Structure formats: C-alpha cells, structure tokens
Amino acid sequence: xxxxxxxxxxxxxxxxxxxxQLEEASAAHGRFTEMLTARGAYLGGExxxxxxxxxxxxxxxxxxxxxxxxxxxxVEHLGGFYLVEARDLDEAIEFATACPEExxxxxxxxxxxx
Amino acid sequence: xxxxxTAVEQAYREHxxxxxxxxxxxxxxxDLAEEALQDAFAAxxxxxxxxPGNPPAWLLTTxxxxxxxxxxxxxxxxxxxxxxxVDDPDPPPAIPDERLRLIFTCCHPALSxxxxxxxxxxxxxxxxxREIARMFLVPEATMAARITRAKKKIAQAGIPYRVPAGPExxxxxxxxxxxxxxxxxxxxxxxxxxxxxxxxxxxxxIALGRMLRELLPADPEVDGLLALMLxxxxxxxxxxxPSGELVRLPDQDxxxxxxxxxxxxxSLLAAAPCRGGRTPGRTxxxxxxxxxxxxxxxxxxxxxxxxxATAVRAEDTGWPAIARLYGELEQITGSTVVRxxxxxxxxxxxxxxxxxxxxxxxxxxLGHHHLLHATRAEFLRxxxxxxxxxxxxxxxxxxxxxxxxxxxxxSRRADLSPPGHRVT
Numbered sequence: 001x002x003x004x005x006x007x008x009x010x011x012x013x014x015x016x017x018x019x020x021q022l023e024e025a026s027a028a029h030g031r032f033t034e035m036l037t038a039r040g041a042y043l044g045g046e047x048x049x050x051x052x053x054x055x056x057x058x059x060x061x062x063x064x065x066x067x068x069x070x071x072x073x074x075v076e077h078l079g080g081f082y083l084v085e086a087r088d089l090d091e092a093i094e095f096a097t098a099c100p101e102e103x104x105x106x107x108x109x110x111x112x113x114x
Numbered sequence: 115x116x117x118x119x120t121a122v123e124q125a126y127r128e129h130x131x132x133x134x135x136x137x138x139x140x141x142x143x144x145d146l147a148e149e150a151l152q153d154a155f156a157a158x159x160x161x162x163x164x165x166p167g168n169p170p171a172w173l174l175t176t177x178x179x180x181x182x183x184x185x186x187x188x189x190x191x192x193x194x195x196x197x198x199x200v201d202d203p204d205p206p207p208a209i210p211d212e213r214l215r216l217i218f219t220c221c222h223p224a225l226s227x228x229x230x231x232x233x234x235x236x237x238x239x240x241x242x243x244r245e246i247a248r249m250f251l252v253p254e255a256t257m258a259a260r261i262t263r264a265k266k267k268i269a270q271a272g273i274p275y276r277v278p279a280g281p282e283x284x285x286x287x288x289x290x291x292x293x294x295x296x297x298x299x300x301x302x303x304x305x306x307x308x309x310x311x312x313x314x315x316x317x318x319x320i321a322l323g324r325m326l327r328e329l330l331p332a333d334p335e336v337d338g339l340l341a342l343m344l345x346x347x348x349x350x351x352x353x354x355x356p357s358g359e360l361v362r363l364p365d366q367d368x369x370x371x372x373x374x375x376x377x378x379x380x381s382l383l384a385a386a387p388c389r390g391g392r393t394p395g396r397t398x399x400x401x402x403x404x405x406x407x408x409x410x411x412x413x414x415x416x417x418x419x420x421x422x423a424t425a426v427r428a429e430d431t432g433w434p435a436i437a438r439l440y441g442e443l444e445q446i447t448g449s450t451v452v453r454x455x456x457x458x459x460x461x462x463x464x465x466x467x468x469x470x471x472x473x474x475x476x477x478x479x480l481g482h483h484h485l486l487h488a489t490r491a492e493f494l495r496x497x498x499x500x501x502x503x504x505x506x507x508x509x510x511x512x513x514x515x516x517x518x519x520x521x522x523x524x525s526r527r528a529d530l531s532p533p534g535h536r537v538t
Contacts, residue, residue: 001199087274088273089273
C-alpha cells in the first residue's frame with residue numbers, strides 16, 4: 001500500500017535553528033531516505049517552504065478569494081512529506097517512527113484499480 | 115423458545131469468534147465475513163433440526179457459500195474497500211484457531227478506544243450491535259455507525275490481519291489487555307446513568323479474559339488480568355444495597371461474595387511464575403515475560419484485589435501489604451489514580467495523616483475526579499478537621515457522575531453536618 005507521511009512542526013524551531021542544527025536535520029533526513037530506499041519503500045518526498053510563502057485560493061459562488069498564508073492558521077504547519085510503499089499500516093507506522101520529525105501524520109493513499 | 119433455537123444459540127456462543135476469524139482470513143474482508151457468517155447462523159435457525167454432525171463445519175461451509183453469493187451479486191459493482199492484508203490467505207484443511215489475529219486487529223492502536231471496545235465485543239465477543247449499544251447506553255444507530263467506521267478504517271488504512279511478532283508483541287498485547295479491562299471497568303463502575311454495575315458487560319469482559327488465556331497461555335499478565343476481574347466481579351452482589359445504593363468495601367456482607375470466583379482467581383495467582391504466595395514482588399526475578407518488568411501491572415492489581423478478597427473481616431485486611439503493592443504499581447505506571455489508591459492503603463496502614471500527605475499534588479490531574487475529594491474528605495474527617503472535610507465533600511459532589519455515588523456522598527456529608535447547619 002502507498003502511504004503519505006505528512007510532517008508537521010512549529011516553524012519557529014526551523015527559522016530559529018542554527019546552521020549546525022539545520023545540517024544535522026538534513027543529514028537525519030538523508031539517512032531516513034537511504035533507509036527507505038534500501039527497503040524499496042521510497043516513492044518520493046519534498047520539504048515545503050514555510051507557510052508564510054503560501055497562497056490559498058477559495059473558490060465559491062461569488063468568485064475566487066485569494067489569501068496570503070496557509071489554509072489553516074495553527075501552530076504546527078505542514079512542512080514536508082514522504083510518499084512510501086509499505087506492506088501495511090504497521091510497516092508505515094514503523095517508517096513514521098523512524099522519521100526524524102516530531103509530528104508525522106500517516107495517510108493511506110487512495111489507489112484506483114483498472 | 116424451542117430446543118433447536120437453543121442449539122443454534124449454543125453454536126453461536128461457542129463458534130462465532132473462531133468462525134469469523136477464519137472467514138476473515140479467507141475472504142480478506144471483515145465486513146463480508148461478518149455478513150456471511152450472520153447469514154449462516156440465520157440459515158441454521160431454519161435448517162436445524164436435524165442438527166448436523168459437525169455444526170461448526172456446517173456453519174463454515176454455509177458461510178463460505180453465502181459469501182460467494184454476495185460477491186457474485188456484487189460482481190458488477192466496483193469494490194468499495196480494499197482487501198485486508200493477510201499473510202496466508204489459503205484455507206487450511208481443519209478449522210484452525212485464528213482468533214488471536216482477529217483480537218489483535220480489533221484492538222489495533224490506530225483505532226480509537228471506543229472503536230476497539232465496540233469491535234472486540236462485536237467480532238470476538240459475538241454480541242449484536244443492539245446489545246452493545248444497550249450496554250453503553252447509546253442509540254443502536256450510533257453504535258452501528260461506530261462499528262462500520264472502524265471496519266472501514268481497518269480496510270482502508272491497511273491495518274493488517276496479523277498477530278504482531280518480536281518486540282512489538284508485548285506492547286500490542288498490553289493494548290489488547292487494556293481494551294478488555296476497559297470493557298470490564300465500564301461494567302463494574304459505570305461512568306454515567308442510574309445503574310452502578312452492569313454485570314453483563316463485566317461478564318463479557320471475563321469471557322474475553324478466559325479466551326485470551328486459552329490463546330496466550332504462557333503470559334502471566336493475561337492470568338493477572340483474569341484474576342483481577344474475577345476478584346472484583348466476585349463482590350458484585352455485595353456492592354449494592356437493597357435500593358441500589360453503593361456499599362463500601364468495609365461494610366459489605368462478605369458472605370455474599372462469590373467464593374468460587376475468588377478461589378479461581380487465587381489459583382491463577384498461585385500458578386503465576388516466580389512467586390510463592392499471592393503477593394508478588396518480594397522475590398520476583400526480573401524479565402519473566404519478554405524483558406518486561408515483572409510482576410506487571412495486572413498481576414500487581416490482582417494481588418491487591420486478592421488481599422481484599424481473602425480478608426475474613428474488613429479489619430483483617432492486610433493494609434501494609436496492599437500499601438507496598440500499590441507502591442510497586444505506582445513505580446511501574448506513574449499513575450496518579452494509583453497514587454490515590456496508595457494513599458488510601460497507607461492511611462489504613464499508618465494513619466490518615468500519612469494518607470493526606472500522599473494526596474498532595476494530585477489536584478491538577480485528578481481535580482475533576484470525585485474520588486480525590488471524597489478520599490481527602492474521609493481523611494480530614496478522621497483527623498477531626500470537620501470544616502475542611504465539609505469543603506472536600508462539597509467539591510466531590512460538584513464532579514460526581516452516577517446517582518448512587520452522589521447519594522453516598524450526600525449521606526456521608528449529612529453525617530458530618532450538625533443538624534440545622536446542613537449545607538446543600
């Protein structure tokens with residue numbers, strides 16, 4: 001099954017991180033990606049720029065409303081994602097546990113057959 | 115009711131979980147398996163007598179056929195749910211016991227606690243949705259929706275139909291035990307409504323405990339859970355007075371305790387490894403079950419319950435031993451509720467002053483729980499600090515949930531208030 005691992009976090013910890021911390025985090029993600037690849041589970045993944053760079057469109061009857069910023073104003077923002085292939089939810093949970101981020105939401109990807 | 119319906123009912127009681135577990139493995143679809151098996155039991159009501167020579171085999175064959183019918187009928191429709199992830203979908207020759215897989219799937223940590231409880235009662239306990247709804251005092255439609263949602267999540271999120279292995283097993287097994295104990299405690303101390311004990315729910319939990327023991331025979335915590343439930347349940351008749359009011363442990367008529375259930379619990383505890391008597395912890399070697407600290411929380415709680423259950427009179431209770439067991443339990447669990455219970459035991463063993471000290475710092479986490487305030491009120495009352503005791507009873511009454519417990523608190527407070535000065 002395909003799963004998306006959605007990584008959430010407080011962006012302040014990113015913007016206030018030292019160069020050294022950023023390198024460390026980057027290396028941790030590198031190791032995580034290597035592990036996924038070695039197990040044939042890595043399908044893709046990206047880091048997203050911070051939520052202040054987001055634009056959100058809401059399409060309604062009166063037209064399209066464009067706002068600066070992310071869809072939801074929360075402390076924790078979506079900061080990146082991985083797409084993985086896992087045998088089942090237990091394996092996806094194992095991957096999410098190994099992922100070097102504080103909050104990881106596991107979402108099965110809907111796969112249409114035929 | 116005629117004899118033949120009883121034969122079907124008996125078959126249902128005995129074989130439901132085993133057949134559902136097997137069909138789920140074969141069909142890789144919990145929903146379809148459940149519907150097909152239900153069809154098979156309905157067919158049995160019509161077709162028996164004569165009762166077939168091998169009722170479970172008859173039911174299994176019928177259910178398989180019904181499942182095929184259902185699949186054929188829906189063949190043109192797009193499959194709504196993905197197939198369950200099953201390691202070995204090939205049906206073996208005999209009727210193998212797949213119930214553990216069913217239990218671990220129903221108690222998967224990705225499901226909410228409510229969903230785990232409902233699914234376990236439905237799939238493993240074989241209760242109808244209506245029965246479960248009645249036990250939890252919710253409309254049948256609500257319970258049906260809860261169970262349907264849970265089954266959908268199992269299929270859609272890819273929750274595997276498998277007994278976990280390796281280090282994961284211990285953790286997941288704890289989740290299964292917690293689900294069964296939650297069913298039991300909901301029956302034993304109902305959290306809302308007019309009735310204080312729902313014996314049917316507690317009995318179901320005990321039946322599940324027995325099933326777990328059959329399926330996980332070498333696990334001392336499984337023994338501990340069953341012994342714990344038996345010790346508590348043995349007191350059910352003495353726990354309520356003639357008009358449904360709560361009778362406290364020291365005031366209970368001990369002749370109304372179910373001796374045979376207590377004896378069964380004691381024999382379970384005596385058989386648990388690395389202990390001589392019924393109080394674990396003195397000489398217990400480490401790591402009896404997979405590197406886990408031993409004795410585990412259920413064995414400790416069972417040992418505490420057994421101390422109470424074996425005291426001939428309330429004043430014979432072994433409070434120092436109980437206080438020590440609660441100390442061990444608090445170390446393992448770090449639970450504030452355990453700390454509260456320990457305070458009660460320590461107050462009995464060493465006086466209310468010592469108990470009161472242990473209650474300090476619990477308000478932040480347990481302030482919403484009437485038992486903290488009620489316990490403090492009792493300690494203060496014994497220390498002769500009546501004004502403070504009255505305040506504490508007042509706080510307990512603000513947060514108490516069930517009517518019998520409220521009535522009990524009111525009577526304790528009224529005892530304390532001088533006539534004419536009653537606080538309402």
